[in-house]
Amino acid sequence: MEADFHHPSSPLQGLDSTLATIFAVILWNLNLHGYQFEVPGIALGHGKSLTILIWHWPFHHPPNLSTDVCADLYRMKGCQLTVDHRLFSQADVVVFHHRELQLGKARLPKEKRPPGQKWVWVTLESPTNTKGLARWHQTFNWVMTYRRDSDIFMPYGELVPNSANPDIPNKTGLVSWVISNYHHRQRRAEVYRDLSRHLRVDMYGKASHKPLCPDCLLPTTSRYKFYLAFENSIHQDYITEKLWRNALLAGSVPVVLGPPRAAYEMFIPADSFIHVEDFSSMKELAGFLKTMNSSRYQAFFEWRKRYGVKLYTDWRERFCTICTRYPHLNQEQIYLDLESWFSA
Numbered sequence: 001m002e003a004d005f006h007h008p009s010s011p012l013q014g015l016d017s018t019l020a021t022i023f024a025v026i027l028w029n030l031n032l033h034g035y036q037f038e039v040p041g042i043a044l045g046h047g048k049s050l051t052i053l054i055w056h057w058p059f060h061h062p063p064n065l066s067t068d069v070c071a072d073l074y075r076m077k078g079c080q081l082t083v084d085h086r087l088f089s090q091a092d093v094v095v096f097h098h099r100e101l102q103l104g105k106a107r108l109p110k111e112k113r114p115p116g117q118k119w120v121w122v123t124l125e126s127p128t129n130t131k132g133l134a135r136w137h138q139t140f141n142w143v144m145t146y147r148r149d150s151d152i153f154m155p156y157g158e159l160v161p162n163s164a165n166p167d168i169p170n171k172t173g174l175v176s177w178v179i180s181n182y183h184h185r186q187r188r189a190e191v192y193r194d195l196s197r198h199l200r201v202d203m204y205g206k207a208s209h210k211p212l213c214p215d216c217l218l219p220t221t222s223r224y225k226f227y228l229a230f231e232n233s234i235h236q237d238y239i240t241e242k243l244w245r246n247a248l249l250a251g252s253v254p255v256v257l258g259p260p261r262a263a264y265e266m267f268i269p270a271d272s273f274i275h276v277e278d279f280s281s282m283k284e285l286a287g288f289l290k291t292m293n294s295s296r297y298q299a300f301f302e303w304r305k306r307y308g309v310k311l312y313t314d315w316r317e318r319f320c321t322i323c324t325r326y327p328h329l330n331q332e333q334i335y336l337d338l339e340s341w342f343s344a
């Protein structure tokens, strides 16, 4: 049986986005430069191993990369990750994580870019939390983000075929929400205040003075029937671990606030979640949650008969993915205006 949602990592999806990229770049070439373009998508010589230089490991010190981590951990062959700047001149791809560029902890290489070397810009944050993009016009060839139209698409999670799922956890509460940074004026705070006038929401996390240890989060949210998977800002495809881990993996039905329902349906089945926009008021949403009977509730978990949740959390896995995408990416591309692309 085919899935009733558009599986984000299906080969067809990859083709779609490759074609879209090619098309966009063709238009861009014709419009702005008028120069010749080659048909992209031809792999480098067969069997050639790729060297991916991570210019600054995201957030922390790099893990040990002395072994062939892509092959050993993720069964991706011919893909060498390194953080050694001395390999700059021979790297096929150099990866720049936005946060360290924004903070000035990393600067672009001083040396000239070797011919054929591709630069990748990476962020998993939303545009609201990504500053200083105007500096990077005409710098990066490819982008790696949670957006489906990225050259290297890197979601926070996905559903993968899997028949053996654990039982739905027993429930003792109705709605929970884990929130570390509560800003009064954010949309998610407004919706929470409105909703909590009509039903009880149990809040956890730093903002509520009930912080959860890393291993306590899932056991806590899983005890509730519903989880408020409210994103901190609302942007195209910006769907984070709040959905994948805190709700779906925990076995709590997500009540989502984020991009429109149709965007979620590209990732998960339409009947697996509740969207805040499905209701004309929070009073109505509260009524729906409070009066739901058991058979209606069970129906939200139909997907678990066929799928499991895979979280993407390891930067090594994300960077290894660059190698599998590499042969399909446009070698001629450059982002003239990264800021416009990202804030679109």
Ligand SMILES: *[C@@H]1O[C@H](CO)[C@@H](O)[C@H](O)[C@H]1NC(C)=O
Binding pocket: 167, 168, 169, 170
């Ligand atoms: C739920 O509770 C029942 C009855 O107390 C128990 O038998 C069952 O194992 C529990 N299920 C889970 C998934 O914890």
Ligand SMILES: *[C@@H]1O[C@H](CO)[C@@H](O)[C@H](O)[C@H]1NC(C)=O
Binding pocket: 293, 294, 295, 296
């Ligand atoms: C449970 O709720 C659904 C939807 O509101 C309704 O169609 C169904 O008849 C109800 N089932 C029972 C057993 O009450």
